[in-house]
Amino acid sequence: MEDEAIPSDPRMVARGRGGRLARRALRAGRVGAAAVVAGVRRAIPAYELLAEEGIVRLETAIDALLQEIGLEFRGDPQALRLWHDAGADVDGERVRFPRGLVRDIVRRTTPARFIHHARNPARSVAIGGSDVVFSPAYGSPFVHDIDEGRRYGSIEHFRNFVKLAYLSPWIHHSGGTVCEPVDLPVNKRHLDMVYAHIRYSDKAFMGSVTAEERAEESIAMARLVFGTAFVDTHCVVMGNINVNSPLVYDAAMSKALRAYARANQCTVVVPFILGGAMGPVTTAGAIVQSMAEAMVGVALCQLERPGSPAILGNFLSSTALRSGAPTFGTPEPALGSLIVGQLARRLGVPLRCSGAFTASKLPDGQAMLESAVSMQAAVQCGANFVLHAAGWLEGGLAMGYEKFVLDADFCGALHTYLAGIPIDDDAIALEAFREVGPGKHFFGCAHTLRHFETAFWESGLADNTSFEQWRDAGSQDSMRRANDRWRAMLAAYEAPPIDPAVDEALLAFMAKVKEDRPDMWH
């Protein structure tokens, strides 16, 4: 896959220093106008937590795990055949990997960076290198807002979150299963989900992975939008593949993975390891397992179709020791992410890592603290694709409306963080000191006036007014302000234009599939 330039209109696409155009649009109150920030580029170094010795020790352990224990591929003879042909030791469904084999396959053909195309070319994003993409949370059966509390997800809620992501300048991607539309049959809801991403947004999106045919149909719908030839040579949809940790790929997952790879579409390979349950309780052990499992998935993409785009993912978690419940925003996964970033950079493949995680049921202090810790780890570890960057509540069981806009606002702050601090003569400002001198103020000096409007990140949701102003405006906490915000955004939403012929083709495709297949509800 070639490393294409991202199509961009420089007047529309604000990258790097916080996306000023987008910010101005937002300040101007145009919450309904989707400001364009097509990804953000990292200008700061990653946080190098471990010295070389520790990294080599982990790599050696990953190779030992792959060689000695290996993984199982259950119910997918074609995957076993591919591994056998690649030189792995296949024993029944168990696959063991000669030292260095997986690493070599991953390195040989996995693109270090590729373009994930959106139907609006100005929204296409780069995955890999110094590019960072924020994508909504994924997979919640429930939704939450502070007025109505928690209830099951539906296609209506699904569309709402697609619209909110479309309208959020700091969310670059439309995501995948932004919530489960449990009001639709399980064997058909992927059609409505993919359609919602295409129809109500023009950002890049993810397709279904819950069965091979659903993956195929997600890709088929993308072909109706982008054209068959284009899709064969460009990434236009991605699938998020979970490993059945520890050390197992079941047939549904490995076949969906191969479906995306076969179509030259991107696969995100993500082990989810709850320490002490699906993997060792120690973080080092969980990292070794996670890397081994993800590398095997990325390598299988390369065996299915060399050069197909893939993202090495991970999801480290911690556990409440008394109850066994997962915990989030804790120190161990944050540090673990930094280490995973170091390992991924040495492999040279794009990384998915971390998200706005929390165990809280509300977008309260706990939620925002845990999410801040977790998202800072994402940008500090060098993640390229940050799934779950907005909306996550309750360990992923609920997608929150207020949480979504609060998280999206923090993604804006992280744009500025990623841009770093310029160190040049103008920024050092000796000229300003000469103008002002001891004991005077800098309000009116030329340097201040020149930089004032763009000097600092300014949240669109934080309250920085005086106590009296805040009290007189109703003493709102941040979740109440967030409630006002998402309601205003949805009220002002306008769908992006779509070619009526494409829309018709999509609707016809969906109608045909739905007609041909009886509903399944579990």
Next chain:
Amino acid sequence: MEDEAIPSDPRMVARGRGGRLARRALRAGRVGAAAVVAGVRRAIPAYELLAEEGIVRLETAIDALLQEIGLEFRGDPQALRLWHDAGADVDGERVRFPRGLVRDIVRRTTPARFIHHARNPARSVAIGGSDVVFSPAYGSPFVHDIDEGRRYGSIEHFRNFVKLAYLSPWIHHSGGTVCEPVDLPVNKRHLDMVYAHIRYSDKAFMGSVTAEERAEESIAMARLVFGTAFVDTHCVVMGNINVNSPLVYDAAMSKALRAYARANQCTVVVPFILGGAMGPVTTAGAIVQSMAEAMVGVALCQLERPGSPAILGNFLSSTALRSGAPTFGTPEPALGSLIVGQLARRLGVPLRCSGAFTASKLPDGQAMLESAVSMQAAVQCGANFVLHAAGWLEGGLAMGYEKFVLDADFCGALHTYLAGIPIDDDAIALEAFREVGPGKHFFGCAHTLRHFETAFWESGLADNTSFEQWRDAGSQDSMRRANDRWRAMLAAYEAPPIDPAVDEALLAFMAKVKEDRPDMWH
């Protein structure tokens, strides 16, 4: 000042990996028993944001600012005399510093690390090197809790926060002006504040800096506790000196600074620069100014008494561009802290940096997100003394009860963060993979059982239960849980023992000073 070993009872002092003893005490519900964690040691590297070139550029600019513009010392002829004798160019009250002079004075005699003694030797903390000390917020005129809202501080509230800090295992230090006791005369309240630190806690504390005589009297009270000879050779109290930015020391500040240095007590020198007001609006310029101002203060301590302990402080802030109000927890100060850390390490002096900052009026999502960003910068930048680590609300105008315990809990998480991730054979756990294998769970394996109790940080305030458990327990948000916590802590508080003769001497000293001096109320 010698680099003493910290007196410690290994059964009582839990350092490094999260202070397990303290954690267990807390879990056991003994909220009234002050678990002991005397500081925490950093086992992770600092986050190196800038490459050598950028750092050198900043150092060159700091030297240029000191040489060309210089600083003013207003109303303190003795300070001017010290600078003149050290080789500076003194012109009226303006002092200009030949290139390298300030840096040389700082480097020559400032201790890289020293012990800040507490009246309970097990609570003494090390300042500098890889040691990190968390201290409460400082200086708020108001206090806040969610039941009664915001009101003025008082000596009663002051004592409450001293008690809460005493009871918090992750807060190592009793702080200074934990809130302003506005019910006491301004020229006498320092006596009651210092007495409260000594009487209601046994952790190390800070004295007054608002006038030279108040600094002297704070030190005099410390002498009654520790003995005159001990105080002359050991740090037992510290003063937090604010620079009158830009580039001015007024007489009150430089004289209080010299009082602490003269007594061989620690001075924390802290410029507070609101970008665009008291300094350049660009972060690089604010860093240059802050470093120049703080280095001059630390150097003045060394001129007053070579070898006296000092901490190089800074307080970078950002501004809401529309209103000019200060903002907190934003990206620029977080990144700025990382750079300041790099500069401080090259000077070889202890660093004070960052805190649990927020502009929010409540301990809500905004507050905890902003504080998390700011506190992560503190531990990542290599700060040794973190003032404002707990309680800060509303840009420092209010000290919050719920905020205090929420922040203190996060300080606990940061203990685990600072400990890093062990990478050894036991943690890598190949043995566990051999025992468990693909598709099985790790619940009962030997490795899990061995590590389970100490594997993860577990918050004492976060809710990690299921939605149903949380709902049935009253659907509390984190500030409501924090309210229960601080009330329970104060209810269970028991004062640490104190020698009755010392107590009597302190009370007699205070009575004498109060009698001899008419009340001042402003």
